[in-house]
Amino acid sequence: MTQPIAQALSARLRDMILAGEFQAGQHLREVQLAQLFGASRTPVRLALAANEKDGLLEYSPNRGYVVRPFAGEDIAAAFEMRAQIEGLAARKAAERGLSPEAARRIAETIDTDARVLSGDAPLDDGAREAWRANNAVFHKTIIEAADNRFIGPALQTVQRIPGVYPPVLASYDPVLLRKYNGHHRRIGECILARQGTRAEFLMREHVFEAGEDILTSLHPAHGPTQDLAGAAE
Amino acid sequence: MTQPIAQALSARLRDMILAGEFQAGQHLREVQLAQLFGASRTPVRLALAANEKDGLLEYSPNRGYVVRPFAGEDIAAAFEMRAQIEGLAARKAAERGLSPEAARRIAETIDTDARVLSGDAPLDDGAREAWRANNAVFHKTIIEAADNRFIGPALQTVQRIPGVYPPVLASYDPVLLRKYNGHHRRIGECILARQGTRAEFLMREHVFEAGEDILTSLHPAHGPTQDLAGAAE
DNA sequence: GTCGGTCAGGTTGTATGCAATCTCATTATC
């Protein structure tokens, strides 16, 4: 965290970058942002430095900050990291075991999602919001159960990517969401059964597939094969 | 990175924290540090914010920064993350394949280490420095070969831990170093053979064991079992 | 016409002053 105003500016700036309000490579001038935010250069400078640390900006001495570009391979790399780290979280959660409260929350998100997705019609706004919230709770609960203080921050930096920020989520295609709901159910079962290895790899695959689906929705031309799967084999 | 002076101060402050020159929980006052560094509060404030982002300090609004304490379980958690991320790096390096130059560098570190460790006498300073440098090259080469821009930064935050910073390295016990040299050789072989899964798990285990060894050397009383292995099983 | 130098404008880097907040010892009250 940062200072009262600087803290708020850092978050506002981050949201603007994630929302794509700046072009990749754009030079962010301190005075310009200061006027935009109605503050002085001092908190703006802190906000810029914070977002650089988060990987959203690039810094050059005496030249300032530019918006970092994110190409398809960067998004693929981010999902690789997410898959690896959330895999660790699932394994640790299975090994440590869930608290009754955590188990209840996970079961509830899975059941609620299944009910929301049971129909055939495209999802309305309420259903999409319900799914988004449940998805967040599912992953967050597992991450907390893993009880490793480095997991949360590490995940944030690979999740907060312009253009792929969770709210996008593969256009909420019901077919995909039903698939994910199935993943969640099996992952939850593995964790409850204390099967750490299965939980790890199911979670890894779950996140990896979600990344593939998002890349596919971004580049409908060439499938995800080129993007996410490595060159080898 | 940050600004010229602020950048340097950030690194100096980080090194001081890693070297244990502050007590855990100690309040770092801006004017005090500014006098120590011979600068004004402005770059000091940036350095503090940068080290907070790196997880070495904790911030409270209007109260400033205190040195973050690292307990045994934090060190164990950091090695868990390192094992998981370097495992990903090894797998990706195996899947993508090494460049001839990378393969040569890795082979060289392994062979040189084997030669340095061939004797029975405790290592002199030169030998220790040689091992440290080779170890760094070995891991760095694999990380670069993985070609995932999120791996490097993520590893830095879990490697830079007060009291466990690499230079310590389990007191350079030749028995341990020979074991690690064997790990390196097998990991290198797996990567060259494009065996990603084996490379991943050998690397995971390599880092995990190194963490165990360091925790053992820190708490000779209770073995690493309680610290690194989870509660389950 | 091309290359190098120079200067003005603009942008970042640092220092400092003032306001807001916190800390903690002292005092007043019950």
Added chain:
DNA sequence: GATAATGAGATTGCATACAACCTGACCGAC
């Protein structure tokens, strides 16, 4: 004696002034 209120000192938060640096246009030399 314990607890709450108060106020002075110290510390952080922000704004602003000045210095250093970079950028790009203009000009002159070859």
